[in-house]
């Protein structure tokens with residue numbers, strides 16, 4: 001029987017933190033101890049439910065602000081901390097919690113890339129803790145259960161990488177694709193993907209379906225690293241709130257059959273209840289506000305071209321519910337524990 005864990009969430013005022021807290025409130029192995037925001041946050045002292053009205057009467061807990069003295073007072077008393085914070089904050093602070101014996105689930109990109117040199121290029125900062133970078137484990141829940149169990153620092157995948165890798169890995173891990181061929185990933189995300197803070201680019205009046213960050217998005221090295229294959233990643237922003245679609249195109253080796261492709265997907269996901277192999281092209285509306293990933297593919301055997309599409313909720317399967325899957329795995333629970341009937 002897994003014991004109840006003492007848990008804190010840093011980044012509680014943000015979109016991802018809010019979803020995560022909603023999930024943690026319903027989890028019977030969690031004792032939620034601290035909801036934390038930045039040191040100078042305009043939200044400190046407010047109730048969580050004042051900021052996120054969906055949780056009125058469910059989580060009316062005041063928000064604390066993070067500081068060195070907060071860390072000194074509370075860190076050692078925790079079992080688990082979730083970071084739903086900017087990448088650089090996680091990179092700076094995660095190891096300090098690990099050193100206090102706290103298991104860290106980092107929902108930022110602070111520990112996803114193995115190559116420290118990629119941080120200045122794709123994240124705009126030098127990584128402060130390259131040793132932790134080397135030991136952190138990537139936490140794509142359906143694929144890395146053992147790593148997730150056996151580490152103190154889980155790098156929860158990004159939203160686009162989650163959908164892209166769930167689509168790609170049945171093929172790339174079985175080496176069904178032509179080595180060094182062009183793999184193209186087209187991603188479309190709703191505006192909540194950009195977080196809660198106001199900016200011109202995410203202003204309601206400004207948002208129109210558009211590509212952005214072409215050939216320089218930080219998820220390109222993440223997807224390539226975890227698929228063990230170089231990809232071209234084309235992100236798009238779309239004028240809706242929740243949900244993300246990644247559609248990938250690959251060239252498969254000559255002679256690969258429909259049956260081999262089907263086998264690869266069935267083997268990968270037949271016992272994974274949060275990944276649904278659906279009968280038609282997935283839609284974001286079918287997964288928004290849920291922890292599911294929906295996948296569908298079509299293979300033109302004559303041309304050797306495979307197209308796979310995966311839809312997820314960017315804030316849940318692309319962040320908070322996947323982090324909870326990782327937490328469940330670390331407790332030796334099934335990864336879908338407390339998630340299958342989630343609705344809020």
Ligand SMILES: NC(=O)C1=CN([C@@H]2O[C@H](COP(=O)(O)OP(=O)(O)OC[C@H]3O[C@@H](n4cnc5c(N)ncnc54)[C@H](OP(=O)(O)O)[C@@H]3O)[C@@H](O)[C@H]2O)C=CC1
Pocket residue numbers: 010011012013014015016017036037038039040041042043066083084085086087089107108109157158159192193194195196197314315318319
């Ligand atoms: N949005 C998405 O779809 C996804 C986001 N992510 C990642 O999850 C993380 C959170 O994203 P999201 O919720 O969208 O972002 P938001 O901007 O909505 O929230 C960021 C949160 O971090 C807190 N914060 C900022 N600076 C600090 C600091 N120095 N110390 C402590 N807390 C701090 C903010 O608190 P306050 O502002 O009140 O100070 C806020 O609670 C990011 O790393 C993001 O890249 C991952 C997957 C999907």
Ligand SMILES: CC(=O)N[C@@H](CCC(=O)OP(=O)(O)O)C(=O)O
Pocket residue numbers: 107108109157158159160189190191192193194195218235237318
């Ligand atoms: C629409 C939008 O702006 N999306 C964000 C991705 C959000 C996200 O998931 O970022 P991480 O996974 O790296 O934390 C972006 O493109 O930067």
